[in-house]
Amino acid sequence: MYKSVIVGTGPAGLTAAIYLARANMRPLVIEGPEPGGQLTTTTEVENFPGFPEGITGTELMENMRKQAERFGAEFYTGWVKSVDLSKRPFKLQVEGKGEIVSETLIISTGASAKYLGIPNEKENIGRGISTCATCDGFFFRDKEIIVVGGGDSALEEANFLTRFASKVTLVHRRKELRASKIMQDRARSNEKIRWSLDKTPVEVVIDESGVTGLKVLNNSTGKVEVIQANGIFVAVGHHPNTSFLIGQINTDDNGYILTKPGTTETNIPGVFACGDVQDSRYRQAITAAGSGSMAAIDSEKFMESLEQ
Incomplete structure (x- = not known):
């Protein structure tokens, strides 16, 4: 007792x-x-x-x-x-x-952590999909990475991952970010971070080796695009x-x-x-x-x- x-x-x-x-x-x-x-x-x-x-x-x-x-x-x-x-x-x-x-x-x-719920996501956790930058960032040294999300956590992860990655693309389904101004300013001043806003993730692209990119819907044009990347970090809440x-x-x-x-x-x-x-x-x-x-x-x- x-x-x-x-x-x-x-x-x-x-x-x-x-x-x-x-x-x-x-x-x-x-x-x-x-x-x-x-x-x-x-x-x-x-x-x-x-x-x-x-x-x-x-x-x-x-x-x-x-x-x-x-x-x-x-x-x-x-x-x-x-x-x-x-x-x-x-x-x-x-x-x-x-x-x-x-x-x-x-x-x-x-x-x-929440996931996106899109095809090829859950089954590729550990093969290119992660929700923990500090756990897995090291494995993507000199590779291209995508971070999905628009809040403070997403921008923090994007900034952290630039220590390892050659390029980090931040994907967010809205045109505006939810992150605080200080986090946005910090991320926008990081030359390794690219921005892909107003894009909705629809499918993880894979091959025999694992993740190779993310298929997204351009909400403005209605067209589907593929962003090339070796890893995808999900930071959506x-x-x-x-x-x-x-x-x-x-x-x-x-x-x-x-x-x-x-x-x-x-x-x-x-x-x-x-x-x-x-x-x-x-x-x-x-x-x-x-x-x-x-x-x-x-x-x-x-x-x-x-x-x-």
């Missing part, structure tokens, strides 16, 4: 773990096969307070984990196969560990990792967990949500960390109310 179990890491889950561990609640943190979450796929984190020279996402997550462990948080790596939130204490079935019982539950499972909770907790139409305004409380007393799994708007490391501290405090106060 645990007082609190945290499902998922990343800035939200690890911050919650730090707060709960310091409160002597000895939380169990269950992390999936990608400890640290999406931030570990980011290169330099320049907007997290306290690091004037920046810090890598991986290093930031490692530091947070060590901090939580220092205060007594316990970690276990494995999939949460199912949960029973019908009554307290809550029951979780965890791969390799069996049943875990907890008085409170903090969900910080984050969000996963994320979806919340809440499939194991379907039917047991209130979510919006996109699957993001709904919380009571100003809190991390869900519709189930004793269950709290923090980070990107409940934030479809900001999705920043610092806002995730902030919501993680809120979830820990809400969880602690909930436990205190049971003892009164």
Whole structure:
């Protein structure tokens, strides 16, 4: 029996773990096969307070984990196969560990990368298709690459990939980008980045060796074009990792967990949500960390109310 179990890491889950561990609640943190979450796929984190020279996402997550462990948080790596939130204490079935019982539950499972859903995409992941520039950029040294997307993440990946690629073409289905001005300015000043806007991807072009290009629809002319490339990096957003909770907790139409305004409380007393799994708007490391501290405090106060 645990007082609190945290499902998922990343800035939200690890911050919650730090707060709960310091409160002597000895939380169990269950992390999936990608400890640290999406931030570990980011290169330099320049907007997290306290690091004037920046810090890598991986290093930031490692530091947070060590901090939580220092205060007594316990970690276990494995999939949460199912949960029973019908009554307290809550029951979780965890791969390799069996049943875990907890008085409170903090969900910080984050969000996963979306794909384009076009022919030859999924089957060529690892053969030219990727969603992680920091993981796979090295394999495309001196080659031509396409990045699909129009937000900050897409432009960040495009900039990063110019360290390896001979040319990076950014493909976006609209004429205007969604990225912040500073990211657009940075990308437009990079001489290795080319622009292919108002183009909708329709098919990944392949041969025996893997990806050779991307077939796109020119939305202005209605003509189909092929952009030659050895690799395609997809950066078109994320979806919340809440499939194991379907039917047991209130979510919006996109699957993001709904919380009571100003809190991390869900519709189930004793269950709290923090980070990107409940934030479809900001999705920043610092806002995730902030919501993680809120979830820990809400969880602690909930436990205190049971003892009164």
